[in-house]
Amino acid sequence: MTYQPSTHPDQLSPDTVVVAAGRPARGHDAPVNPPIVLSSTYVGTGNVVDGDRAYGRYSNPTWDPLEDALSQLEGATLPGLVFSSGMAAVSAGLSLVPAGGVLVMPTHSYQGALVMAQELANRGLFSLRTVDIANTDEVIAALTGSGEKAADMLWLESPTNPMLEVADLHVLCRSAQAVGAIVVTDNTFSTPLVQKPLELGSDIVLHSVTKYLAGHSDVILGALVTSSAELRERLLHHRSIHGAIAGPFEAWLALRGMRTLALRIERSQASAVELANRLDAHDGVERVRFPGLASDPGHVRAQAQMNGFGSILCIEVAGGPDAADAVVDALRLWTPATSLGGVESLIERRRRHANEPDSVPANLLRLSVGIENLEDLWADLDQALGLALRGSADGAAREA
Ligand SMILES: Cc1ncc(COP(=O)(O)O)c(C=O)c1O
Missing domain, CATH: 3.90.1150.10 (Aspartate Aminotransferase, domain 1)
Structure with missing residues (x-):
């Protein structure tokens, strides 16, 4: 049975989307919930070496409904991408900083993300500028570089974990775009029901799905959502090659948790x-x-x-x-x-x-x-x- 992205004619409100998104196509005796597909590979036909899905590290039908639901909730035009953990999503996000580039990040970002960025910076892959994310002038100065190289990526988290500082997302996204920096916003604390970073100008939204989205402290999972085909392609490539993929059961549990x-x-x-x-x-x-x-x-x-x-x-x-x-x-x-x-x-x-x-x-x-x-x-x-x-x-x- 194939999952088909929902084609509701109406603009549904988010509290309906969490219930209605990612359901299997309607039909006599069709299941109400998407099935869990446990397969590490997919059948190819004729001379075609692989089918569209090809291999279980590139794609799994159990991811699709969750990726569609996340995309609808964040207001994206493309399906989301689920990862084995929030940190795997952080790793994919940080892979977009070019070698020798500049990353601007809140001093009080989730400490795991900050440690990863610091370790990559210590290896000389890029330079890291940490900022008080609530201080808009300080962040803009770090973005423009004040005479030094301008930033290539702005990492946002608002409210921050654990200091709960609030960034001016709209102004900071605009300022980052003015210098050509990609903006990634960790929206774990708020969820798309409380805050919509893509609407405020962020290029990518990140979730530790482990937290509110799955909601029952029984799953580790992450996600990235973007409306940029180019960025999505690069993130998908990173997931396929680095291999931090979601287990089908975890993806299924996360969507089940999201219903409420x-x-x-x-x-x-x-x-x-x-x-x-x-x-x-x-x-x-x-x-x-x-x-x-x-x-x-x-x-x-x-x-x-x-x-x-x-x-x-x-x-x-x-x-x-x-x-x-x-x-x-x-x-x-x-x-x-x-x-x-x-x-x-x-x-x-x-x-x-x-x-x-x-x-x-x-x-x-x-x-x-x-x-x-x-x-x-x-x-x-x-x-x-x-x-x-x-x-x-x-x-x-x-x-x-
Ligand atoms: C804001 C935030 N982002 C990312 C992560 C990392 O997510 P995970 O634990 O699913 O890898 C966490 C985990 O606590 C978090 O709180």
Whole structure:
């Protein structure tokens, strides 16, 4: 049975697209869901050495519905490309920087992407300029080079992981295009339901599908989406030759998870706003970082370019890193684990990772708000922060 890209005559809204996209062609007894195709090669005919699909490293019918759905959601004109992980997609994206070129990247990009870029730069493949992505003037200066070579690629992530800085995507995409730089935007935190980087001028959108899109913390997968035939061809070539391809089962699970994306985002975004406001007023919290707070430096920008504020928030815990660890240890509902975007709420102190830059506060906890009952989430945070606060006060009294 062959999958056919959807040909809906109507302009469907994104919360319908997540449900309707990537379904098999309708027909008597046709399955409602796309099948999983497990085949490493495809039948060629006659003198043609290979069929159109040729070999399982180039193509798999199970990828197609997911790639079509991602393309529709991001507003692209070409199918997306799925990869074995978000980092495999990062690797393909970075392969577009020419030898001897210049890459501009946020200081607080996802640390894995930053480590990869730094390692490639250390090998002399290109030079890396890291910038405060919320500081538009600083980014434009890095793009133009201020007398040095202009940039070949601008890497965007907004809000950044984990500092939640908000970039002015439209202005930065325009500035990058003015110097001929390719723009790649990591849209993992927002998903296409919250932010559409292609519409704001980005050339390529990147996802760790592992997070919100798959949504159940049971899949590792990545994706790139572009409307440029030339860029897509180069990325497809990279995937085929470097071999970081998605397993059919993972691709199937990701599309299955995406069916509920709109409901999950609606619920977790609403809870994140409420939790951010309550945490902001809590004695155990020195600072909340969340673009949904009116006091947040990224609030106005986020309002202009996002449909909501996402459901990741960060808190800096009063009493320092030990108090932050005590909060994590005292939680009973929130799960202490890295990653984000699943149905279950996760929390972690980011600086426990050796690669996290020193500019990330040591007492910063990143919270990925899931879809549990809001009051249950709050009660757990409140009791854990209270315990940590009492622990810090007892420690200070003993020292006095
Ligand atoms: C913003 C962002 N981009 C990319 C990645 C890498 O994705 P993956 O873990 O699927 O390789 C992550 C992972 O945490 C991430 O948070």
